[in-house]
Amino acid sequence: MATDYDAPRKSDEEMREDSIEELKSRRNDQQSGQVDEDEVEAAESFELPGADLSHEELTVRVLPRQSDEFTCAGCFLVRHRSQVAEERGGQAYCFDCAG
Template sequence: MATDYDAPRKTDEEISEDSIEALKTRRNDKNSGKVDEDEVEAAESFELPGADLSHEELTVRVLPKQSDEFTCAGCFLVRHRSQIAEHRGNDEYCYDCAG
């Protein structure tokens, strides 16, 4: 940034007065931190290309539980048996959820 060495310099007192005055004007401006737009209304107005999936049909093939996996009682993710970190009663917990 270029500095104009010929310009009159402000004292520390003048600098602090300027910043106090700036703060006062910002405080008096009631609408400085407000946003008029409602986020929910704005999100509902967005139209994404290809977003109409009403004619689509979802087909999911569910596999039976495998002998080498378990469902974590904390995060409910299906994980490999090597990820069992803790048993609490009949519940098994992975390393991420144990603790």
């Protein structure tokens, strides 16, 4: 935390009083723990500064499954064959999902 050495100093007594008053005001504030913002609405209204991406398209190149890869039946992540912990019913599970 930055310290402003030119600011007037408060005594220990003044600092204690400020802290107590601040705590009392927080305790009396019943709305302090509630958030009224809708996350979806906030995300829709968020725009990158100076960027209009409405005309852009996302292009993704999907690679075919490699011989040394598998898709975990638990987490559905593509992993290296060395990550196979067990196979149940023809389905492979990684170390994170096995057990």
